[in-house]
Structures are given as C-alpha cells and as structure tokens.
Amino acid sequence: MDLSDIFPDTTFDLRELTLAAIIVVTTFIVAKFVRRILDRSFNKSSELLQVDPTRYNFLKHLISAVIYTVGLGIAIYSIKDLRTLSLSIFAGAGVIAVIIGFASQQAFSNVVSGLFISIFQPFRVGDRIKIKEDISGIVEDINLRHTVIKTFENKRIVIPNSIIGNEVIENAQLGDERICKFVEFGISYDSDIDKAMNIMKDEAIKHPDFLDKRTTEEKIKGHEPVSVKVIGFGDSSVKLRAYVWTPDPAAAFRLGCDLNKNIKERFDKEGVEIPFPYRTIVFKKDVDEGKPR
Numbered sequence: 395m396d397l398s399d400i401f402p403d404t405t406f407d408l409r410e411l412t413l414a415a416i417i418v419v420t421t422f423i424v425a426k427f428v429r430r431i432l433d434r435s436f437n438k439s440s441e442l443l444q445v446d447p448t449r450y451n452f453l454k455h456l457i458s459a460v461i462y463t464v465g466l467g468i469a470i471y472s473i474k475d476l477r478t479l480s481l482s483i484f485a486g487a488g489v490i491a492v493i494i495g496f497a498s499q500q501a502f503s504n505v506v507s508g509l510f511i512s513i514f515q516p517f518r519v520g521d522r523i524k525i526k527e528d529i530s531g532i533v534e535d536i537n538l539r540h541t542v543i544k545t546f547e548n549k550r551i552v553i554p555n556s557i558i559g560n561e562v563i564e565n566a567q568l569g570d571e572r573i574c575k576f577v578e579f580g581i582s583y584d585s586d587i588d589k590a591m592n593i594m595k596d597e598a599i600k601h602p603d604f605l606d607k608r609t610t611e612e613k614i615k616g617h618e619p620v621s622v623k624v625i626g627f628g629d630s631s632v633k634l635r636a637y638v639w640t641p642d643p644a645a646a647f648r649l650g651c652d653l654n655k656n657i658k659e660r661f662d663k664e665g666v667e668i669p670f671p672y673r674t675i676v677f678k679k680d681v682d683e684g685k686p687r
Contacts, residue, residue, distance in 0.1 A: 414469040421465025455537040504539045507555035524564040566643040573646035580631030582667040590666045591622040594636045597656045603645035630669040
C-alpha cells in the first residue's frame with residue numbers, strides 16, 4: 395500500500411516527499427541544536443549576571459515550540475497535493491474545528507498561565523514553595539504546559555500551569571529570604587518559667603544558623619536578640635514560644651530540628667519538666683463494689 399491508495403485523488407511526487415522528509419528531520423535537528431545552545435548561553439548568563447533563569451526556561455520552551463510548528467508547516471506546504479487537500483479538509487471541517495477548539499482550551503490555558511508566571515513571577519526556578527498542606531519542594535522547571543516541583547524526598551510533582559496559577563502559594567523566597575522560626579515548648583505549671591525562657595534564649599543564640607536581626611539602635615536600647623513569650627495555657631502546660639531569626643528557609647529547618655533536641659536536653663538536665671497527659675482509669679467492677687446495697 396502506498397500514499398496513492400490512501401489518497402486516490404492525489405498524485406505524490408517522490409521528490410516532494412523526500413524534500414518534506416528532509417525538512418521534518420532538519421526541524422528536529424535544528425530544534426535540538428537550538429535548545430542546547432540556549433541551555434548553555436542561558437546557564438552562563440544566569441551564573442555571570444546573577445539573572446533569574448525562570449524567564450529563560452520558558453523562552454527556551456517557547457522557541458522550541460515555534461521551531462517545530464514552522465518546520466512541520468513548511469514540510470506540509472512543500473507537497474503541492476497536500477496544499478489542496480488541506481484546504482478542502484479545513485473548508486469542510488467546521489465540526490472538527492469546534493471539537494479541536496474545545497480540546498485545546500486547556501492546553502492554551504496552560505500556555506497563557508505559564509506566560510503569566512514567567513512575567514509576574516509569583517515563584518521562580520529554584521524557589522522553595524508550598525501548595526496546600528501536602529505539596530512542598532523546590533521549583534525545578536516551568537515550561538509551556540506544566541511546572542515541575544522537586545520534593546524534599548527527591549520526587550517530582552508535575553502540576554499544570556493553569557492549576558498552579560490559581561492556587562494559594564507560600565513562597566519562602568519571595569522578597570526577603572530571612573525567616574523567623576517559631577520554637578515552641580510546653581512546660582509544667584510547677585516549673586520555673588524564667589529558667590525555661592532563659593534556656594530557650596541561650597540555646598537559640600548559640601546555634602550557628604542564628605541571625606541577629608537587631609538594628610544598632612535596638613542594640614543600644616537593650617532589645618534582646620531572641621524574644622520568648624508565654625503564648626497560652628494548656629490543660630497541663632504553660633506554652634512558651636521563641637522567635638528566632640535565620641538567614642534562609644534551609645537554615646530555619648536545621649535550627650528548628652537542632653533546638654528541639656538541645657532545649658529538651660537542657661530542660662531534662664536543669665529540672666524543667668515537659669508534661670505529658672495523665673489518664674485515670676476506673677474499672678466498672680470497682681465502681682459497682684463501691685455502691686451501697
């Protein structure tokens with residue numbers, strides 16, 4: 395079976411088919427070559443000029459899409475019989491056009507959302523973001539269709555641009571990257587509150603990721619580098635919270651984990667009790683035996 399069996403009313407020239415095949419192959423080679431050149435130049439520019447790579451990545455994907463579209467269009471146009479056939483197909487394909495239009499709405503929405511993300515940059519490649527309650531990680535790529543997030547378990551989450559563009563996003567690196575880490579502990583009502591607060595301050599200041607955010611004026615006025623407050627009372631504990639500044643989100647995570655361990659050890663050593671819930675269990679048999687007869 396050849397092409398004349400499929401399209402009986404058309405006559406295909408072998409030279410035209412060969413030319414079309416060459417154009418298609420050349421298109422894929424050129425697209426690959428251009429992507430490689432863009433990768434090298436964009437990465438070098440990002441490192442030398444300290445430029446955000448987000449727009450470069452989106453532009454790279456957009457240029458590749460244009461190359462494929464133009465190349466395939468030229469390949470089809472190089473075959474004379476396909477020009478006439480394509481015109482007749484499009485002339486009588488109103489229903490198909492409507493179906494394709496509905497089907498491509500989502501794809502077009504992803505492209506537009508990706509363009510808006512690239513322009514307004516609610517997040518960028520390399521940012522640490524959190525979506526909803528269970529999705530958090532580093533933005534690895536933003537292309538024409540979707541955004542790729544690398545989780546802290548080294549997994550990849552692929553989210554269409556139209557969806558992530560409508561989500562509420564927590565971006566720890568949008569603007570000032572310094573983080574105020576909350577370190578909270580509950581101590582028993584019998585424990586010395588001042589001692590517990592001083593231990594929390596001391597351990598926070600000693601940590602290598604601690605950032606003294608005080609201004610010169612605040613230091614002269616005697617403002618403390620770490621603030622510890624009593625934020626409430628539980629059924630069996632007094633709740634304390636230390637406000638500790640760190641230079642970036644990664645440092646905040648390390649500091650929080652280390653202080654949980656160090657403060658707990660200091661509390662145990664210096665007699666500050668961290669209470670745990672008590673339960674009194676009454677057996678029905680004992681209750682029945684205590685009833686008057």
